[in-house]
Amino acid sequence: MILVFGQSGQVATELGRHLPDALFLDGAACDLGTPTECIDAILQTRPRAVINTADYSNLNGAEQNESMAMRMNAEAPAAMARTCEELHIPLVHLSSDQVFDGKGTAPHLPSDPAHPLNVFGHSKLLGEQGIRASACVHAIVRTSWIFASHGDDFVKEMLQIGRTRTMVNVVSDQIAGPTPARDLAYALMAITEALVVDPTRTGTYHFAGTPDVSLSGFAKEIFRQAGQDIMVNEIPASLFPMRARLPLNCRLDCQSLRSFTLQRPDWRAGLTTVLQELDALRS
Numbered sequence: 001m002i003l004v005f006g007q008s009g010q011v012a013t014e015l016g017r018h019l020p021d022a023l024f025l026d027g028a029a030c031d032l033g034t035p036t037e038c039i040d041a042i043l044q045t046r047p048r049a050v051i052n053t054a055d056y057s058n059l060n061g062a063e064q065n066e067s068m069a070m071r072m073n074a075e076a077p078a079a080m081a082r083t084c085e086e087l088h089i090p091l092v093h094l095s096s097d098q099v100f101d102g103k104g105t106a107p108h109l110p111s112d113p114a115h116p117l118n119v120f121g122h123s124k125l126l127g128e129q130g131i132r133a134s135a136c137v138h139a140i141v142r143t144s145w146i147f148a149s150h151g152d153d154f155v156k157e158m159l160q161i162g163r164t165r166t167m168v169n170v171v172s173d174q175i176a177g178p179t180p181a182r183d184l185a186y187a188l189m190a191i192t193e194a195l196v197v198d199p200t201r202t203g204t205y206h207f208a209g210t211p212d213v214s215l216s217g218f219a220k221e222i223f224r225q226a227g228q229d230i231m232v233n234e235i236p237a238s239l240f241p242m243r244a245r246l247p248l249n250c251r252l253d254c255q256s257l258r259s260f261t262l263q264r265p266d267w268r269a270g271l272t273t274v275l276q277e278l279d280a281l282r283s
């Protein structure tokens with residue numbers, strides 16, 4: 001059995017479609033804010049692998065609630081890793097492009113130095129470091145701009161705006177690869193099985209959709225595919241009111257995942273599927 005932290009999140013829901021025998025723990029069953037609960041959950045269930053999709057994901061909220069972000073994003077994954085090491089099972093953990101400072105224009109390699117600009121990124125980086133400090137077999141998978149037909153994300157935010165307005169301001173100098181949750185879930189499953197068979201593949205990896213695009217470019221494609229006639233007014237991130245400082249260049253070099261025969265998915269095709277699913281849900 002595989003134990004998954006997270007149940008109703010975007011990635012956990014997609015994992016749930018394809019891992020019927022996995023055990024999914026929501027925040028009520030195991031609160032990452034109390035990291036000892038993660039230890040107990042792993043020891044009590046004795047899984048053959050652990051996937052952590054759960055975290056404190058509110059970037060602006062983390063600036064005000066640093067201690068909770070640190071407990072959930074730094075201490076909890078480190079506790080999971082120590083317990084996995086004790087049981088000799090692998091941990092697959094989701095991290096974020098927010099660990100980088102976003103300078104330059106080149107895609108970030110997994111080995112590039114991390115310099116987070118915000119509390120959320122700092123907490124995720126400490127989580128990564130806690131995992132590496134244990135001797136646990138692990139894959140840390142950094143990703144960007146996840147979207148799915150369920151949960152809250154940029155796609156649904158834009159669709160809602162498209163129903164009520166004729167113009168929207170969207171940042172044009174933040175660049176990343178939007179990532180369909182379904183493709184990411186497939187990748188996590190493949191990586192988990194590979195680590196069970198071959199622990200030498202422990203390490204840090206990047207997985208994001210292709211092609212890289214600005215947030216405003218992403219918004220335009222959402223409106224185009226949804227048939228919504230909205231004017232996208234492109235603005236620099238410096239003019240967008242955010243409590244957290246965000247990195248601009250979030251391009252991730254995903255080549256290392258080729259060793260798992262995984263390729264970057266085309267997010268435009270993933271978007272088409274998600275829009276079809278949302279249509280089906282409405283009808």
Ligand SMILES: NC(=O)c1ccc[n+]([C@@H]2O[C@H](COP(=O)([O-])OP(=O)(O)OC[C@H]3O[C@@H](n4cnc5c(N)ncnc54)[C@H](OP(=O)(O)O)[C@@H]3O)[C@@H](O)[C@H]2O)c1
Pocket residue numbers: 005006007008009010011012025026027028030031032033052053054055056057072094095096097142143144145146147151152
């Ligand atoms: N979303 C993005 O654009 C994005 C970008 C880069 C990286 N990531 C990373 O990808 C991972 C998954 O993202 P996602 O979009 O699937 O996240 P999501 O939809 O926001 O889901 C978050 C998950 O965290 C769980 N959770 C929240 N508070 C908890 C608590 N106190 N105790 C235990 N679990 C708690 C939720 O549990 P319930 O099942 O109870 O709801 C939910 O399953 C995260 O590590 C995130 O940092 C996300």
